[in-house]
Every structure is written in C-alpha cells, then in structure tokens.
Amino acid sequence: MDAFLDQFFNAEVMLRYLPDIIDGLWVTLGLALAVIVTGIALGLLLAFIRAFQVRGVNFLIILFIDLFRALPPLVIIIVGYFGLPYIGIQFSGFAISWICLSLVLAAFAEEIFWAGITSVHKGQWEAARSTGLSFSETLGYVVIPQAIRMTIPPLTNRTIAITKNTALASVVAVQEMLTVAQTSLAYAANTSPLTLAAIGYLLVFFPLVLLSRWIETRFAWKR
Amino acid sequence: MSDTDTGRATGRRDPVVEALDIHKSFGDLEVLKGVSLTVDPQELVFIIGPSGSGKSTMLRCCNLLEQPTSGIVRITGEEITAKGVDINLVRQRIGMVFQSFNLYPHMSAIGNVTLALRRVQKMDAAAAEAKAHEALSKVGLDHKAQSYPSELSGGQQQRVAIARAIAMEPEVVLFDEPTSALDPELVGSVLEVMRDLRESGMTMVVVSHEMRFAEQAADRVIFMDGGVIVEEGTPQQVFRDTQHERTRSFLARVTDH
Numbered sequence: 001m002d003a004f005l006d007q008f009f010n011a012e013v014m015l016r017y018l019p020d021i022i023d024g025l026w027v028t029l030g031l032a033l034a035v036i037v038t039g040i041a042l043g044l045l046l047a048f049i050r051a052f053q054v055r056g057v058n059f060l061i062i063l064f065i066d067l068f069r070a071l072p073p074l075v076i077i078i079v080g081y082f083g084l085p086y087i088g089i090q091f092s093g094f095a096i097s098w099i100c101l102s103l104v105l106a107a108f109a110e111e112i113f114w115a116g117i118t119s120v121h122k123g124q125w126e127a128a129r130s131t132g133l134s135f136s137e138t139l140g141y142v143v144i145p146q147a148i149r150m151t152i153p154p155l156t157n158r159t160i161a162i163t164k165n166t167a168l169a170s171v172v173a174v175q176e177m178l179t180v181a182q183t184s185l186a187y188a189a190n191t192s193p194l195t196l197a198a199i200g201y202l203l204v205f206f207p208l209v210l211l212s213r214w215i216e217t218r219f220a221w222k223r
Numbered sequence: 224m225s226d227t228d229t230g231r232a233t234g235r236r237d238p239v240v241e242a243l244d245i246h247k248s249f250g251d252l253e254v255l256k257g258v259s260l261t262v263d264p265q266e267l268v269f270i271i272g273p274s275g276s277g278k279s280t281m282l283r284c285c286n287l288l289e290q291p292t293s294g295i296v297r298i299t300g301e302e303i304t305a306k307g308v309d310i311n312l313v314r315q316r317i318g319m320v321f322q323s324f325n326l327y328p329h330m331s332a333i334g335n336v337t338l339a340l341r342r343v344q345k346m347d348a349a350a351a352e353a354k355a356h357e358a359l360s361k362v363g364l365d366h367k368a369q370s371y372p373s374e375l376s377g378g379q380q381q382r383v384a385i386a387r388a389i390a391m392e393p394e395v396v397l398f399d400e401p402t403s404a405l406d407p408e409l410v411g412s413v414l415e416v417m418r419d420l421r422e423s424g425m426t427m428v429v430v431s432h433e434m435r436f437a438e439q440a441a442d443r444v445i446f447m448d449g450g451v452i453v454e455e456g457t458p459q460q461v462f463r464d465t466q467h468e469r470t471r472s473f474l475a476r477v478t479d480h
C-alpha cells in the first residue's frame with residue numbers, strides 16, 4: 001500500500017512538477033476550446049451548404065464526412081504532421097492537432113446537424129416559404145434553430161468524445177498535459193505526475209460535461 | 224365548370240386569383256385534371272370534396288408551394304407561373320393558413336408574426352412589432368404575444384397563424400382545413416376570426432368541411448372530386464339545388480355525422 005501511495009501520490013514529486021502540468025493544462029484547454037469552436041462551426045456550415053442539394057458539392061461533403069468519420073483521429077494527425085511537409089506544407093504540432101481534430105468534429109457535427117435539419121417538419125418549410133421567406137432565410141431563421149435544439153444531446157456527447165482526443169497531440173510533440181506528464185514521469189521515475197494529469201483532465205472536461213447538461217436543459221422546449 | 228352567375232358584384236377590377244386549366248401530376252398520378260378557379264376581390268370561395276380529390280393541391284398551386292404541371296396562375300393580373308417571376312415577392316401577397324398551424328415552435332407568438340415582416344418586408348423592429356400587435360389584436364390574442372406555441376391551445380395557435388398571414392396585408396388568404404385539427408369546442412373561435420376577416424373585406428379561399436360556415440359565409444362553393452370541379456355555385460345552389468349525383472352523395476356523407 002505504501003508503495004502504491006509513493007508511486008501515484010508522492011507529494012514531493014507532485015509539487016515539483018505541478019507548474020509544468022499546469023502549463024500543459026492551459027495548452028490542453030486552449031486546444032480543446034479551439035477544436036470545439038471551429039469543429040462545430042465548420043460542421044454547421046457544411047450542413048447549411050448541403051441543404052442546397054447541389055449534386056457535386058454534396059458528393060464532396062459526404063465524401064469528406066465519411067472519410068473523417070472512418071479514419072482514427074491518431075492516423076489523421078500523424079499523416080498531417082509527418083506527411084504534409086512532403087508536399088511543402090508545414091504546420092506546428094499544435095496547429096496540426098487543432099486542424100485535424102476540428103475536421104473530425106466537423107464531420108461528425110455535420111452528420112448530426114444534417115439529421116436535425118431533415119427531421120424538421122415539412123410544414124415549417126411551407127409556412128415560412130408561404131410568407132415570402134427565401135430558401136436560405138427559411139433555413140437560417142426557421143429550420144436550423146430547431147435542428148440545433150434537437151441535436152444538442154448527441155452533439156454534446158460527440159463533442160466531448162472528440163475533444164478528449166487532444167491527448168493525441170502528444171504524438172506530435174505538443175506540450176499538452178499528457179506530454180508533460182509523460183516527460184515528468186520519465187524524469188522522476190515516478191507516476192505521480194500522471195495522477196496530476198488525470199486530475200487536470202477532470203478539471204477541464206468535467207465542467208464541459210456539466211455545461212453540456214446545462215445547455216441541454218436550457219434549450220429543450222416543451223412540445 | 225359551370226358559367227353560373229356567382230359571387231357579389233365587385234366592379235371591373237382584375238380577379239385576385241385566376242388559375243386557368245391547372246394540371247398537376249405526382250409521377251404517374253394525375254391529381255388535378257384541368258381545374259380553373261377565379262376569385263374576385265372580397266370574395267369568399269369555399270372548396271369542398273372528398274379526401275384525395277385534390278383540394279389541397281389546388282390551393283397550393285395558387286401560391287406555387289406546388290408547381291403546376293401545366294396551366295397559368297395570375298394574382299391580381301400578374302402571371303406568377305411565368306418565367307423570371309420572383310416567387311418570394313409574390314408570396315407576400317398571398318397568405319396561407321395550414322391544417323396543422325405550423326407555428327415556429329422556437330419563437331413566441333409575436334416572433335412568429337414579425338419574422339416575415341422583418342426579413343421579407345424589411346420593417347425595422349419597432350414597426351414590425353406594432354404591426355404584429357395589430358394583427359394579434361384582430362385575432363383576439365394580443366395578450367398572448369409573448370407566449371410560445373407550446374403554451375397555447377390549438378385554437379389559439381391557429382389564430383396566431385392567421386395573424387401571421389394577415390400581418391403581411393395579403394391580397395388573398397388561402398385556408399387549408401383550418402379547423403380540422405382542432406377539438407370541436409375550439410373550432411368556433413377560429414371560425415369567428417375568419418368571419419371577422421371576411422367582414423373586413425379580405426379575399427379568401429377556404430378548403431374546409433365546415434358546411435354550416437360555408438352556408439353562412441361563402442359567396443361561392445366549389446365541389447371537387449377526382450381532380451376536377453364537379454359543381455360550383457352559391458351555397459344555396461350547391462347545397463339545396465344540387466345538380467350532380469356525386470355532390471349529393473358527398474353532402475349526404477358529411478352532413479350525416
């Protein structure tokens with residue numbers, strides 16, 4: 001038991017590496033928020049475009065979302081980081097992680113938004129169009145606001161699941177929390193920094209889960 | 224199509240709605256087989272007929288929610304089925320009220336009414352709200368302006384939907400079975416609003432099974448069956464001096480219960 005406590009809850013090691021872990025926590029938090037914002041925004045934009053039913057465009061959108069939903073995020077990040085420089089494109093590990101995870105989230109979010117858009121009752125379209133609203137105005141003011149409310153529960157679940165992949169950024173040398181914890185662990189020959197990271201992840205993601213619950217109740221409306 | 228003298232004398236203005244020889248097919252199914260409908264200013268035209276006879280489709284061809292397969296639709300003389308017509312501009316002049324209300328559930332009653340005023344007619348917020356309050360007052364629901372559809376009864380929802388249509392000051396309002404989804408005790412309030420609207424001179428086309436209302440309020444009744452107009456005339460002519468057997472058997476069925 002003492003050996004366990006010393007290995008995972010060594011106060012001296014924890015204190016020594018706490019500042020580094022906190023630096024990592026900020027990176028993780030920044031990456032997570034950036035991914036959420038751009039991923040959801042891009043997903044919504046794609047769903048909006050898809051509603052116009054332009055054949056070639058929709059083919060590309062569906063190809064994109066199917067591809068990014070099928071590939072493991074780790075593979076996408078590695079290909080982006082180590083593969084893109086061969087065609088002359090180089091981004092930092094942080095930028096690559098941000099872009100790749102945003103694209104993955106966008107792919108899933110698009111599919112969820114699209115399901116929401118198609119489940120809005122046809123009568124809503126007809127009512128809006130009959131007052132002279134254009135197709136895109138109807139989509140923007142009437143259909144998408146309802147679609148978003150319907151999609152909040154699946155969307156928040158998916159967002160949290162994908163955002164946790166920020167830990168994957170450790171493979172492309174981003175100094176996020178897991179990277180820092182692993183480095184510290186090697187130096188200290190003690191796993192307590194990992195305990196700190198676990199607490200850090202709870203600190204980042206637990207509020208996110210609570211926030212999603214709040215949003216779900218806030219935007220649910222009586223039918 | 225009969226040539227019987229119908230409706231009130233309304234002077235020499237263009238008809239508000241003029242649909243000529245409308246055909247509409249969904250795939251192989253021909254739903255409208257050459258229907259013509261002319262509605263004069265301030266007229267209330269009632270369309271009755273069995274389920275599937277094409278009443279809704281005909282109504283929806285008048286504001287091009289359905290595109291006719293062939294035929295011409297004119298609104299106050301302007302051919303809206305012509306190429307290059309901005310249909311969104313035309314639809315502002317044609318209100319529509321649906322069986323299932325179709326209020327926007329994420330907006331309050333007043334939000335439902337102001338949306339098109341602001342986005343289509345480009346009114347500023349204050350003008351749109353004033354206009355919406357006026358329309359809600361006409362349907363007796365100004366005190367429910369801030370309520371959401373889920374907080375309103377079916378009858379109230381339908382009255383808000385009527386307010387949404389008339390706030391645009393349309394030249395004609397199309398009603399597609401406005402009371403069929405309502406509990407019997409709520410039907411009266413909606414019919415009353417429609418009666419007021421008619422008194423104020425609104426041109427209306429109503430698809431409905433409310434025969435008593437038709438008898439009291441309609442200038443002209445049209446009986447459709449199988450995608451054609453079988454019989455039309457004043458309520459007296461259609462209900463009392465029925466000419467066609469199909470009309471007679473339909474009337475017997477709907478007035479039975």
Ligand SMILES: Nc1ncnc2c1ncn2[C@@H]1O[C@H](COP(=O)(O)OP(=O)(O)OP(=O)(O)O)[C@@H](O)[C@H]1O
Pocket residue numbers: 249252254272273274275276277278279280281
């Ligand atoms: N979008 C559509 N696609 C295919 N068929 C349709 C469509 N809309 C209507 N129809 C068909 O056209 C026929 C006429 O429909 P319509 O809704 O005009 O009838 P109606 O007279 O309004 O009937 P009801 O009293 O039941 O409302 C029906 O057989 C219906 O199934």
Ligand SMILES: [Mg+2]
Pocket residue numbers: 278279280399400
């Ligand atoms: Mg119908």
